[in-house]
Amino acid sequence: MAYRNRFADKILAQRLAGSGAVLIEGAKGCGKTETATQIAKSVVRFDADEQVKMMMDIDPKLILPGNVPRLFDEWQEYPQIWNYVRREIDERKQKGQFILTGSATPDDTVKRHSGVGRFSTMKMRPMSLYERGWSTGEVSLTSLINGDTPASTPVAFELNDFAQKITLGGWPGLINASAEDGLQFAIDYITLVANTDISNVSGKQRDPYKVMRLLQSMARNISTEVTLTALSKDASGSDNTVNDETIADYLHALERLMIVENLPAWNTHIRSSDTLRKSSKRHFVDPSLAVGALGLSVDKLTADLNYFGLLFESLAIRDLRIYAEATGGKVYHYRDSRDLEIDAIVEYPDGTYGAFEIKLGIGAVDAAAANLIKFANKIDTNKTKAPATLTVITGNGFAHRRADGVCVVPLGALIC
Numbered sequence: 001m002a003y004r005n006r007f008a009d010k011i012l013a014q015r016l017a018g019s020g021a022v023l024i025e026g027a028k029g030c031g032k033t034e035t036a037t038q039i040a041k042s043v044v045r046f047d048a049d050e051q052v053k054m055m056m057d058i059d060p061k062l063i064l065p066g067n068v069p070r071l072f073d074e075w076q077e078y079p080q081i082w083n084y085v086r087r088e089i090d091e092r093k094q095k096g097q098f099i100l101t102g103s104a105t106p107d108d109t110v111k112r113h114s115g116v117g118r119f120s121t122m123k124m125r126p127m128s129l130y131e132r133g134w135s136t137g138e139v140s141l142t143s144l145i146n147g148d149t150p151a152s153t154p155v156a157f158e159l160n161d162f163a164q165k166i167t168l169g170g171w172p173g174l175i176n177a178s179a180e181d182g183l184q185f186a187i188d189y190i191t192l193v194a195n196t197d198i199s200n201v202s203g204k205q206r207d208p209y210k211v212m213r214l215l216q217s218m219a220r221n222i223s224t225e226v227t228l229t230a231l232s233k234d235a236s237g238s239d240n241t242v243n244d245e246t247i248a249d250y251l252h253a254l255e256r257l258m259i260v261e262n263l264p265a266w267n268t269h270i271r272s273s274d275t276l277r278k279s280s281k282r283h284f285v286d287p288s289l290a291v292g293a294l295g296l297s298v299d300k301l302t303a304d305l306n307y308f309g310l311l312f313e314s315l316a317i318r319d320l321r322i323y324a325e326a327t328g329g330k331v332y333h334y335r336d337s338r339d340l341e342i343d344a345i346v347e348y349p350d351g352t353y354g355a356f357e358i359k360l361g362i363g364a365v366d367a368a369a370a371n372l373i374k375f376a377n378k379i380d381t382n383k384t385k386a387p388a389t390l391t392v393i394t395g396n397g398f399a400h401r402r403a404d405g406v407c408v409v410p411l412g413a414l415i416c
Contacts, residue, residue, distance in 0.1 A: 001175060001176070003034060003038060004127070004131060004133075004172065004175070005131070006031065006035050006124075006127065006131055007128070007131065007322060007323075007326040007416060008024075008031075008035050008122065008124050009035060009038060009039075010326070011122055011325075011326060012024070012035065012036070012039060012099070012122065013039065015120040015122055016039070016069055016095065016096040016099070017095060017096060018095060018120065019095060019096075019118065019119060019120035020089030020092070020094065020095060020096075020097050020098065020118045020119070021085055021086075021089055021097060021098035021099065021100060021118060021119045021120070022069075022098075022099050022100070022119070022120050022121075022122060023100045023101075023102070023119050023120070023121045023122070024036060024099065024100065024101045024102070024122055024123075024124055025101075025102055025103075025105070025121065025122070025123055025124070025258060026101075026103065026123060026124035026125060026258055026285075027103060027125075027126070027257065027258045027259045027285045027286075028103040028189075028197075028257075029126075029171050029172075029173060029189070030124050030125055030126045030170075030171070030172070030285070030286075031124065031126070031127070031172040032101040032102075032103070032124050033071075033073050033101055034172065035124065036071050036073070036099045036101050037071065039069060039099075040069050040070065040071035040099055041066075041067035041068055041069060041070065042066035042067040042068070042070045042071065043070075043071045043073060044063055044066070044070070044071065044072050044073065045073045045074065046072060046073060046074045046075055046076075046077040046078055046081075047073070047074040047077050048073075048074075052077075052078070056078050056080075056081070060078070060080060060081055060084045061084060061088075063081065063084075064084060064085070064088050068096060068097045068098070069096050069097065069098060069099050070097065070098050070099070071098075071099045071100075071101065072085070072098065072099070072100045072101070073101050074101065074102060074103065075100040075101065075102050076102040076103075076104050076105065076106045079106035081100075082100075082106075085098050085100070085118075086118050086119070089118040090118070100119075103257070103258065104197075104200075104201045104256050104257050104258070105256045105258075123325065125170070125261075125285055125286070125318060125321065125322055126169055126170030126171050126172075126285065126286040126288075126318070127170035127171070127172060128170060128318070128319045128322040128323065129165075129170075129315075129319055129411060129412060129414070130319075130323075130414070130415045130416075131170070131322075132165075132170055132175075134165055134412060135319075135411070135412050135413060135414055135415060136152060136153065136155070136412065136413050137413070137414075137415035138150075138151070138152035138153065138399065138413045138415075139151070139152055139399045139409050139413045139414055139415070140323075140414075140415050140416060141320070141323045141324060141327065141329075141346065141354075141414065141415070141416050142327055142416065144354060144388075144389045144391055144407060144409070145329075145346070145348070145352060145353075145354050145388045145389055146388070147388060147389065149400075149401045149407070150391075150399035150400065150401065150407050150408075150409050150413075151398075151399055151400065152398050152399035152409070152410065152413040153398060153413075154396075154397065154398040155396050155397065155398065155410035155411075155412040155413055156396060157395045157396030157397075157410075157412075159302050159308075160298060160302055162312075162395060163179075163298045163301040163302050163308070164179035164182075164298055166287055166288060166291060166301065166311050166312070166315055167179045167182045167183050167186070167288055167291050167296075167298060167301070168181075168182035168288065169182065169186065169286040169287065169288025169289070170286055170288075170318070171185065171286070171288070173185075179298050182288060183291065183292065183295075183296075183297065183298075185288075185292070186288045186289055186291055186292020186293075187292045187295060188292075189289060189292060190212070190215055190289060190292045190293045191212075193211070193215070193254070193257065193259060194208045194209075194211040194212040194215060195208045197257055198211050198250065198253045198254065198257065201253050201256050201257055202249075202253045206250065206253070210235065210241070210242050210246070210250070211250060212293075213234075213235040213236075213237060213242070214231065214235045214242070214247060214250050214251075214254075215254075215289075215293045216235075216293050216294060217231050217234040217235045218231070218260065218282055218284070218290070218293070219284075219289070219290035219291075219293035219294045220234070220294070221234070221282055222282060222283060222284065222287065222290045222310050222311065222314050223281060223282070223283065223310040223311075223313040223314045223317075224281060224282060224310070225277070225279040225280065225281055225282070225335070226282055227279070228244050228247055228248055228251075229244055231247050231251075232244045232246075232247045235247060258285060259284060259285050259289060260282075260283070260284060260285070261283050261284070261285045261321075262280035262281060262282055262283060263280055263281040263283055263317060263331065263332065263333050263344075264280050264332050264333075265277055265278050265279060265280060265332060265333060265334070265335065266332035266333065266334045266345040266347070268334075268379065268384050269379070269380040269382075269383035269384045270336065270378045270379060270380055271378055271379070271380045276334070276335070276336050276337075277335040277336060277337065279335075280333075281317075281333050283314050283317060283318075284314070285318070286318060287311045287314040287315050287318065290311060290314070291311070305360070308360065309359075309360045312358065312360045312395060312411075313343060313358045315411070316343075316344070316356075316358045316393050316411050317331065317343075317344060317358070319411065319414065320344050320346060320356065320393075322416070323414065323415065323416035324346045324416070326416040327348075327416055328348055328349060329346050329347060329348045330346070330347055330348075331344055331345070331346055331347075332344070332345045332347065333345065334355070334375065336378070340371070340374060340375060340378070341371075342355050342356070342357060342371070342372065342375050343356060343357050343358040344356040344357075344358065344393075351384070351385050352385060352388050353385065353387060353388060354387055354388050354389035354390070354391060355372055355375055355376070355387045355389070355390050355391070356391050356392070356393055357369075357371055357372055357391075357392045357393070358392075358393045359392060359393070359394055359395075360394070360395045361394070361395060361396070362394050362395075362396060362397045362408075365392050365394065365408055368392045369390070369392055369402060369404060369406040369408075372390040372391075372392070372406055373390065373404060373405075373406065375387075375390075376390060389407060390405065390406045390407065391406065391407040391408070391409055392406060392407070392408045392409070393409055393410070393411050393414070394408060394409070394410050394411070395410065395411065395412075396410055396412075397410050398410065398413075399413050
């Protein structure tokens, strides 16, 4: 299967040009190795090469020589290589020497000296709709932030078709797969996490049954600010055996595996006396994992439109993260003490930001637009910039600017 270009390709090339080494982090199966091998001139597979253990036992410096950029795939299997790479960069005093890819962050007990000035870290996620070939790319996030009026051809929306897209997710290995294949992939992925991966990354045995119940609770509560206590109660079941401390421990391990990626709350200045909430929203790195955790078929997805809407929100957040980070931005959510909530805030280093509401159907656009205007009126523009764009992301329709100034953009027309 031919390689599909990723936004990460350009980011990786830029990072290599400015750093001695680039660390690519991301969940298993998101395409890190394939992207890295497009530019790497030599490869060491730490999880598959039988010679690696022998060389690491004798002298880790034996692994360093090779054509550059030299890729160390799944480097966390031997985290001590970090310090050897760091020293080698200091000695060579050249850019673009190494690429390290990993699907789990090393244990906190592993001592790693600072990589400041030597390493650049980039995050990879599964493919966006555009990278997958499911977005026309007629409206760029950058153009919205620049205040341009969006325009696109109409994006059709068939509930069954979109359910299949969510089930398949952005996994590069499922490019030509069916929705049934996608569901089985997600089920197998989640099962492996519960039975094996979480214990491996933790360094101690975890109860697969309890882990699976937590993953299912996370899936049921996707795109919400569900609390640790609520997750604990939901995951405990009738035997009531999972406490808050255990849930927090499990969540930390899932974050290290990079399959859970919460959406942090945005901090800004508002005019009113309302206070800003600080809770993160719960998300998987790809909403297909929620489908797999619950074992939902396409028919079951389309039968529950409320839950489908939460999955659509998570899908849009995934894509906004990919598009924003390709242009230097970060994604947050907003909620204040009066429960005014904005699904996504995309912010850039210079303080420029845009506010986005995410609605599955165009019938909810009016209410979403009113919410965005209410939010904009709360911002204290003496201390914070006014939002560069107020945009409703929808499942269908066409891109345009409304008379009230709020933009409407279907997710299937968006690009970075």
